[in-house]
Amino acid sequence: MSCSSLKELCLLANKTIIDNGLAKFQFGNVSLRNDHEVIIKPTGIDLDTCDFEDMSVVDVRTAQHSSGRAPSTDTLTHIEIYKKYKEIQSVVHTHSPYATAWAQASKPIPCLGTTHADYWEGEVPVTRELTESEINGEYELATGKVIVEMLLKLGLEPCECPGILVAHHGPFTWGQTVEEAVKNAELLEYIAKLACLSLQLNPITTAIPVALHHRHFSRKHGTNAYYGQENS
Amino acid sequence: MSCSSLKELCLLANKTIIDNGLAKFQFGNVSLRNDHEVIIKPTGIDLDTCDFEDMSVVDVRTAQHSSGRAPSTDTLTHIEIYKKYKEIQSVVHTHSPYATAWAQASKPIPCLGTTHADYWEGEVPVTRELTESEINGEYELATGKVIVEMLLKLGLEPCECPGILVAHHGPFTWGQTVEEAVKNAELLEYIAKLACLSLQLNPITTAIPVALHHRHFSRKHGTNAYYGQENS
Amino acid sequence: MSCSSLKELCLLANKTIIDNGLAKFQFGNVSLRNDHEVIIKPTGIDLDTCDFEDMSVVDVRTAQHSSGRAPSTDTLTHIEIYKKYKEIQSVVHTHSPYATAWAQASKPIPCLGTTHADYWEGEVPVTRELTESEINGEYELATGKVIVEMLLKLGLEPCECPGILVAHHGPFTWGQTVEEAVKNAELLEYIAKLACLSLQLNPITTAIPVALHHRHFSRKHGTNAYYGQENS
Amino acid sequence: MSCSSLKELCLLANKTIIDNGLAKFQFGNVSLRNDHEVIIKPTGIDLDTCDFEDMSVVDVRTAQHSSGRAPSTDTLTHIEIYKKYKEIQSVVHTHSPYATAWAQASKPIPCLGTTHADYWEGEVPVTRELTESEINGEYELATGKVIVEMLLKLGLEPCECPGILVAHHGPFTWGQTVEEAVKNAELLEYIAKLACLSLQLNPITTAIPVALHHRHFSRKHGTNAYYGQENS
Numbered sequence: 001m002s003c004s005s006l007k008e009l010c011l012l013a014n015k016t017i018i019d020n021g022l023a024k025f026q027f028g029n030v031s032l033r034n035d036h037e038v039i040i041k042p043t044g045i046d047l048d049t050c051d052f053e054d055m056s057v058v059d060v061r062t063a064q065h066s067s068g069r070a071p072s073t074d075t076l077t078h079i080e081i082y083k084k085y086k087e088i089q090s091v092v093h094t095h096s097p098y099a100t101a102w103a104q105a106s107k108p109i110p111c112l113g114t115t116h117a118d119y120w121e122g123e124v125p126v127t128r129e130l131t132e133s134e135i136n137g138e139y140e141l142a143t144g145k146v147i148v149e150m151l152l153k154l155g156l157e158p159c160e161c162p163g164i165l166v167a168h169h170g171p172f173t174w175g176q177t178v179e180e181a182v183k184n185a186e187l188l189e190y191i192a193k194l195a196c197l198s199l200q201l202n203p204i205t206t207a208i209p210v211a212l213h214h215r216h217f218s219r220k221h222g223t224n225a226y227y228g229q230e231n232s
Numbered sequence: 233m234s235c236s237s238l239k240e241l242c243l244l245a246n247k248t249i250i251d252n253g254l255a256k257f258q259f260g261n262v263s264l265r266n267d268h269e270v271i272i273k274p275t276g277i278d279l280d281t282c283d284f285e286d287m288s289v290v291d292v293r294t295a296q297h298s299s300g301r302a303p304s305t306d307t308l309t310h311i312e313i314y315k316k317y318k319e320i321q322s323v324v325h326t327h328s329p330y331a332t333a334w335a336q337a338s339k340p341i342p343c344l345g346t347t348h349a350d351y352w353e354g355e356v357p358v359t360r361e362l363t364e365s366e367i368n369g370e371y372e373l374a375t376g377k378v379i380v381e382m383l384l385k386l387g388l389e390p391c392e393c394p395g396i397l398v399a400h401h402g403p404f405t406w407g408q409t410v411e412e413a414v415k416n417a418e419l420l421e422y423i424a425k426l427a428c429l430s431l432q433l434n435p436i437t438t439a440i441p442v443a444l445h446h447r448h449f450s451r452k453h454g455t456n457a458y459y460g461q462e463n464s
Numbered sequence: 465m466s467c468s469s470l471k472e473l474c475l476l477a478n479k480t481i482i483d484n485g486l487a488k489f490q491f492g493n494v495s496l497r498n499d500h501e502v503i504i505k506p507t508g509i510d511l512d513t514c515d516f517e518d519m520s521v522v523d524v525r526t527a528q529h530s531s532g533r534a535p536s537t538d539t540l541t542h543i544e545i546y547k548k549y550k551e552i553q554s555v556v557h558t559h560s561p562y563a564t565a566w567a568q569a570s571k572p573i574p575c576l577g578t579t580h581a582d583y584w585e586g587e588v589p590v591t592r593e594l595t596e597s598e599i600n601g602e603y604e605l606a607t608g609k610v611i612v613e614m615l616l617k618l619g620l621e622p623c624e625c626p627g628i629l630v631a632h633h634g635p636f637t638w639g640q641t642v643e644e645a646v647k648n649a650e651l652l653e654y655i656a657k658l659a660c661l662s663l664q665l666n667p668i669t670t671a672i673p674v675a676l677h678h679r680h681f682s683r684k685h686g687t688n689a690y691y692g693q694e695n696s
Numbered sequence: 697m698s699c700s701s702l703k704e705l706c707l708l709a710n711k712t713i714i715d716n717g718l719a720k721f722q723f724g725n726v727s728l729r730n731d732h733e734v735i736i737k738p739t740g741i742d743l744d745t746c747d748f749e750d751m752s753v754v755d756v757r758t759a760q761h762s763s764g765r766a767p768s769t770d771t772l773t774h775i776e777i778y779k780k781y782k783e784i785q786s787v788v789h790t791h792s793p794y795a796t797a798w799a800q801a802s803k804p805i806p807c808l809g810t811t812h813a814d815y816w817e818g819e820v821p822v823t824r825e826l827t828e829s830e831i832n833g834e835y836e837l838a839t840g841k842v843i844v845e846m847l848l849k850l851g852l853e854p855c856e857c858p859g860i861l862v863a864h865h866g867p868f869t870w871g872q873t874v875e876e877a878v879k880n881a882e883l884l885e886y887i888a889k890l891a892c893l894s895l896q897l898n899p900i901t902t903a904i905p906v907a908l909h910h911r912h913f914s915r916k917h918g919t920n921a922y923y924g925q926e927n928s
Contacts, residue, residue: 069925100890115332194336196897459537461508661794
C-alpha cells in the first residue's frame with residue numbers, strides 16, 4: 001500500500017476510535033507499521049480539521065520524524081512494541097471507560113466468560129507500575145518496555161494476548177492489521193464491561209474452567225480452529 | 233413462507249440484534265425453523281456485506297448442511313432446542329451486556345418486579361456448568377442439552393420460560409416467531425439490567441410475592457389473560 | 465382543546481416516553497384528563513402503526529369505555545389518581561431503568577442533591593406493598609389507592625410530590641399538563657440515577673440539609689419563587 | 697468580538713452542554729466574560745425557541761442586568777468567580793451524572809489515572825457545605841464564595857484546577873475561552889466516571905504516584921510541556 005493510503009487509513013482509524021466511544025478529545029492514538037516506518041496520529045491535533053497528510057511518519061529504528069506534523073507523545077511506546085514483535089502491524093491506545101477503569105484499579109481482567117475466552121488466551125494482564133526513575137526519564141519508552149516485559153514474563157505471543165492494560169493509564173491493543181487492532185480495542189472494552197458487571201453481581205466470581213477457556217480460544221485460533229468460513 | 237423469504241428474515245433478525253446493542257461484531261446468532269430445516273447465520277460472517285442467500289440451511293434431524301455458507305458454530309445448540317420443543321420456531325443467542333454478566337456470574341435472575349413477572353413465570357434460570365468431557369466432546373450439542381435439561385428439571389414449558397442463561401457464556405431466548413424470540417432477547421437484557429440495579433440499591437432485595445408474580449404473568453398468559461386487544 | 469387534538473397529544477406523549485428511553489415495547493402508559501373523560505393508551509398496542517383515533521376514552525366517574533380501542537390494563541390506576549386530585553390533568557407510568565430499580569428495591573429515593581430538591585419537596589416515596597387480597601382482587605384499582613394513600617399519609621399535595629414509586633413495579637408521575645407529567649417522569653429517572661451513583665460512591669451519604677432542600681424547592685415553587693422568567 | 701457574537705456564542709455553548717449530555721431541561725448554565733460584562737443564559741428558558749438576543753448581560757462589578765431576558769438564578773455564583781480571577785473568561789455549570797454524583801456524595805475525586813492527571817494538578821476538590829445562614833441569605837453569592845475559598849485554601853490557580861464540585865449540588869468548570877470551559881466540563885464528567893468505575897473494581901484504589909501525576913500534568917502545562925503541536 002502507498003504511504004498516502006496508509007496515512008488515510010491512519011486518519012480514519014484514529015477517527016474510528018473516537019466515533020466508537022473508545023476515546024474523547026485528543027485522547028488515544030492509532031499507528032500502523034509500514035516496513036521501517038510508523039504512521040501515527042500527530043500530538044494534540046483536531047482530527048476533524050486535519051488532513052491525512054498531517055499524519056506523522058517516524059522511523060522505527062531511529063524514532064526520527066520524517067514527515068507530517070509532530071508525532072504523538074506516545075510514539076516511543078508504539079515503537080517499542082513494533083521493535084519487539086515483527087508480526088504486529090498496528091497498535092491502538094485508547095481511554096475507553098471500562099478498560100481504563102481496570103487499568104486505574106491496577107487489576108488484570110479475569111476471564112469470566114466465553115466472550116473473553118474467544119480472544120485472550122488468559123486474563124488481560126496489567127503491567128507493573130513504572131519506577132520513579134522510569135517516570136522521570138524516558139517515560140513513554142519505559143511504558144513500551146513494561147508492556148513487552150509483561151508479555152515475555154507471561155510467555156505469551158501477541159496473538160495470544162492482543163492487548164494489555166498499562167497500570168494507572170489505560171489499554172493498548174495490537175493486530176496484524178489496523179482493522180484487527182481497532183477491533184481488539186473494542187473487544188477489550190466490551191470484555192472489561194462484562195467482567196465489571198459480573199463481579200458486581202457476584203464478587204466471588206472466578207475464572208471459567210481451563211477446559212472451557214481453551215475450547216473457546218481454540219475454536220478461533222490455531223490448527224484446530226473451526227469458527228469462520230475459512231476454517232469450516 | 234418461501235425459503236428465500238425466511239432467509240431474508242434470518243438476515244434481518246441477525247442485523248437487528250446488532251443494531252439493538254444485544255451483540256457486537258460476529259457475536260450472537262438468530263435461527264428460524266421451517267419444518268425440518270433450520271435457517272441460521274453463517275459462522276464468522278460480516279452481516280453488512282453478505283446476502284440473504286448466504287444464510288445457512290441445516291436439517292434439524294441430521295444436522296446436514298444443505299445450502300448457504302458454513303453454518304454458525306452454535307448450530308447444534310439451536311437444533312437441540314428445536315428437536316425437543318416443536319412449538320419453538322426461532323432461537324436467539326446474544327452477548328448482551330447485563331444478561332451475559334448474569335450468565336458469567338452463574339446466577340439465575342430473581343424476579344424483583346412486575347417487568348420480569350410479565351414474561352417469565354419464575355426466575356430466569358442458569359444452566360449447570362458443563363463437565364470437562366462435555367466441553368472437550370460435542371461442546372455445542374452439550375450446550376443445547378443442558379438448556380433442555382434445565383427446563384425439564386424446572387418443569388417449565390418454553391412459553392413459561394422464554395429464555396435462559398448458559399453458565400459462563402450468555403443468554404438464549406426463543407419464541408413462536410422470530411419477532412417474539414428477538415423481543416424476548418431484548419426483554420431479558422432489560423430485566424437483567426433492572427435486577428442488577430435493584431440489587432445494587434438494596435442487596436437484600438428478594439423476589440416479589442408469588443401472588444403478584446402470578447397476577448402479572450396471568451394478565452398476559454393463559455385463559456384469563458386480559459392484556460392486549462385480543463384479550464380485552 | 466378538541467377530543468381529536470387530545471387524542472393526538474396522547475399518542476404523541478406515549479411515543480415520547482419510548483423515544484426518551486423511559487419505556488420499551490408496550491410498557492408504560494400516558495393519559496390525559498379532559499373534564500370527565502380520560503384519554504389513555506390502548507392495551508398492548510403497537511404505537512408505530514396505530515392512529516390517534518385508536519386512543520381509548522374512558523369516563524372518570526364510571527370507568528366506562530366510550531371510544532377508541534380497549535384501554536390500558538392500568539386504566540383504573542390512572543382514574544383513581546384523577547378522582548382524588550382535580551388539579552392533575554395527566555398521569556404517566558413508565559418502566560425507566562433507575563426509577564424502576566428503586567421501586568423494585570422498595571426504597572424511597574432520599575434527596576441527595578439540589579437536582580432533586582428543585583422538584584420534590586421531600587424524598588420520592590415508595591408505596592406500601594399490596595396485600596394478597598388487593599393483588600387478587602381489583603389489582604389496578606388497588607394500585608391507584610396505595611398511591612393516593614401514601615400522598616395523604618405524607619400530607620403532600622401532588623405539586624409537592626410530582627411522582628411516586630409503586631413497590632415492586634415502577635414509577636408514576638403527574639402534572640397539570642401532559643408536558644409537565646412527561647417531564648416529571650424524565651426528572652424522576654435522572655434523580656434516581658444520580659442517587660444510585662451517589663450511594664455507590666459513598667454508601668453513607670445522607671439527605672441534604674433541610675434549609676438547602678427548602679431553598680431550592682422554593683426557588684421554583686410558591687410565592688417567593690424567583691426561578692424562571694415569570695418569577696424574576 | 698462584538699456583543700452580538702458573544703451572545704451567539706453563549707447560546708451555542710448552552711445548547712452544547714445539553715447536546716453532550718451534561719445537562720437536561722433547564723439545568724446548567726454557561727457564561728462568558730466580556731470586559732466588565734458577563735453574558736449568561738437567562739433563567740428557566742427554553743433554548744430551542746429562544747434567540748441569541750435573549751441572552752442576559754450583567755455587569756460584573758454591580759450585578760446590574762442591562763440587556764436580554766432575566767439572568768440565570770446562578771448569576772452571582774459566576775460573577776464571584778470572575779471577580780476573583782481575571783484570567784477566567786468563561787464559567788460552566790452542569791448537572792452531568794457522574795460529576796454530580798461525586799458532588800452529592802461530597803467527596804473529592806482522587807486522581808486515579810493519567811486521564812485525570814493530564815488536566816487537574818491534584819484531586820478535583822469539593823467545597824465545604826454552606827452554613828444555614830449562607831443558604832438562607834445570598835445563597836448563590838455564597839456558592840461563588842465557597843468555590844473561591846476552596847481554591848485559595850488549596851493554593852491553586854484556576855489553570856491548575858479547571859473545575860470544582862459544589863457539595864450537594866454539582867460541578868463548575870472554567871477556562872480562558874468558552875470552548876475550554878465547556879471541554880473542562882466534559883473532561884470532568886469523564887474523569888468522574890472513570891474514578892467511579894475504578895473504585896467499584898477496587899475499593900482500595902489510591903491516588904497515582906506523585907511523580908506520574910506530575911509527569912502527565914507537565915506534559916501539557918508549563919514551560920516543559922511537550923504535548924501538542926505548539927510545544928513539540
